[in-house]
Amino acid sequence: MTPVLLAASSASPLWYASRATGVVSLVLLTAVLVLGIATTARLDLGSPTKFILHGLHRNLSLLAVVFLALHVLSAALDPSTSASACCPASCWRPWSSPL
Numbered sequence: 001m002t003p004v005l006l007a008a009s010s011a012s013p014l015w016y017a018s019r020a021t022g023v024v025s026l027v028l029l030t031a032v033l034v035l036g037i038a039t040t041a042r043l044d045l046g047s048p049t050k051f052i053l054h055g056l057h058r059n060l061s062l063l064a065v066v067f068l069a070l071h072v073l074s075a076a077l078d079p080s081t082s083a084s085a086c087c088p089a090s091c092w093r094p095w096s097s098p099l
Contacts, residue, residue, distance in 0.1 A: 014078040021071035028064035032057060 035057040039050070075081055 012079060014074050015080055018071060018074040018078055018081075021067050021074055025064055025067040025071050028060055028067060032061045032064050035060065 035053060039053050039057055
């Protein structure tokens, strides 16, 4: 491979951190959604199980917000991310893509 291709294909650690925190955020938000549905479905669970589900839902949602903030921060600091990623409407061209 030419050095130009190697330099273009190497990703920064922030790129990997952004992708990893994005995947973890997606998994955590899915788990929070499932636990939220389980707690509001009015299932006849025992009293200790309700407290466990509520506590787990609360703690996982806090963890999901932390990972989402880390994802946004690492994506904003990544040098390979363009400025249009923060404001997608800034590069909108109505006729640039085929219908």
